[in-house]
Amino acid sequence: MKKLFKIVLFSVGMLFLQSCYYDTVIVDEGEVIPPPDDISYSEQIMPIWADYCVNCHKGAVAPDLRPSNSYNALLNGGYVLTGDADNSVLYHSLLGTNGVPLMPPGAKLSSTNINLVKGWIDQGAKNN
Ligand code: HEC
Known part of the structure; x- marks a missing residue:
């Protein structure tokens, strides 16, 4: 009886360990490429908006991230503090x-x- 109890306890313990393991979030599986020195807004940043943001941020939801409006919307809307990413929304x-x-x-x-x-x-x- 005692042995069975130990086995049950052990199994429950393992289940907890397993659930912790599966909670691990893999943020990025690919290689992280460090940013280059002189980043171009039109060539490197705007394509990110086009791929991941514009389907929602196309006017009604601020900031407007459509190509002709995004720069003004981000800078004048106060979403970007020039030179200070850590304090930028x-x-x-x-x-x-x-x-x-x-x-x-x-x-x-x-x-x-x-x-x-x-x-x-x-x-x-x-x-x-
Ligand atoms: C599925 C739709 C959707 C997508 C895709 C999306 N957004 Fe948003 N975003 C929203 C909504 C809705 C809001 C308004 C705030 C809220 O309700 O969460 C918002 C708010 C924001 C805000 C303002 C946050 C604030 O606190 O004022 C920023 C900045 C923003 N989005 C940037 C982006 C960027 C950059 C991308 C792409 C990388 C993106 N969003 C993709 C829907 C979206």
Whole structure:
């Protein structure tokens, strides 16, 4: 009887361990490419909006991330603080931190893309 109890206890313990294991979130499986020195807004950042954001952010939901409006919407809307990603709502939206909801909702971008946006802001958020 004692032995059976131990076996049951052991099995329950293993189940707990297993559930912890499966809770692990894999954020990014691919290789993380560090951001290059001079990031181009039109060539490297706008394509991210086109692929992951514009289907929702096309006017009615701020910021407007359509190609002709996104730069103004981000800079004048106060979502980007030039040179300061850590205090920019845009950067926090990609991480889901600082009380800003995660964008895209429920599906974090790759670290490579997040680092590109961070690099672009830290390099002065140029309209290049
Ligand atoms: C499925 C639709 C959807 C997608 C895709 C999406 N968003 Fe959003 N976003 C929203 C909605 C809705 C809001 C308004 C706030 C809320 O209700 O969560 C929002 C709000 C925001 C805000 C403002 C947050 C604040 O606190 O003011 C930013 C910045 C933002 N989104 C950036 C992005 C970026 C960048 C992408 C792409 C990487 C993206 N979103 C993709 C729906 C979306």
